[in-house]
Amino acid sequence: MSHYTTVRTRLVDGAALLAALADLGFPMAESYAEAQPLYGYMGDVRPERAHIVIPRSALGRSANDIGFHFADGGYTAIISAFDAGQGYDAAWLNRLHQRYAYHTSVAALAAQGFRLVEETTENGSIHLTMRRAL
Amino acid sequence: MNQQIDITIGPDGTVIVHVQGVAGMACADLTGGLLAQLGAVIEQQFTMDAYHDGGRAFGDAEARFSYEERYRND
Numbered sequence: 001m002s003h004y005t006t007v008r009t010r011l012v013d014g015a016a017l018l019a020a021l022a023d024l025g026f027p028m029a030e031s032y033a034e035a036q037p038l039y040g041y042m043g044d045v046r047p048e049r050a051h052i053v054i055p056r057s058a059l060g061r062s063a064n065d066i067g068f069h070f071a072d073g074g075y076t077a078i079i080s081a082f083d084a085g086q087g088y089d090a091a092w093l094n095r096l097h098q099r100y101a102y103h104t105s106v107a108a109l110a111a112q113g114f115r116l117v118e119e120t121t122e123n124g125s126i127h128l129t130m131r132r133a134l
Numbered sequence: 135m136n137q138q139i140d141i142t143i144g145p146d147g148t149v150i151v152h153v154q155g156v157a158g159m160a161c162a163d164l165t166g167g168l169l170a171q172l173g174a175v176i177e178q179q180f181t182m183d184a185y186h187d188g189g190r191a192f193g194d195a196e197a198r199f200s201y202e203e204r205y206r207n208d
Binding site: 010012013016094095096097098100101102104105108109111112114123124125126127128129130131132133134 | 138142145151167168172
């Protein structure tokens, strides 16, 4: 038996969140219009519900589902204490935020006519240069 | 003239957006949609960068406007 810890994040766009999860190795994460119950490692239904779910089968033998619940304009990560101890911790959420920011930045600016002209990574930071001609 | 936006995304998800070649409040309009998707603005800084062309410094009216915003997902 393990319990869930709720970590408040500021992820507001579902499509960008799914793209970020795919970057971290979870292209199978599923999105639902209605929040779905999360399942524990023994197949037990948890009281927590989420709109985006990484199924426990993708996480490991003893893992519980990881969820992202949408409310008040943003997603809240729902990660069990067990899974947080398996590497799905604050550092993992930071990496998720970084990939999220990458996808939202490129998509939002491409929609305004900017194109990505350079992308570099240095000391763990991603640097993007986007340009458009007037 | 090109408009350029430089974005640095830190390993902790902190984002710095630097806009060049866009006059005045058009800067804020340009990045408004992006900001809404990234999270809360924690620092915003406007700077007037006078720039040189052929050794001549342009006056304020022609100064190039740039600004930088830092924000973080918490």
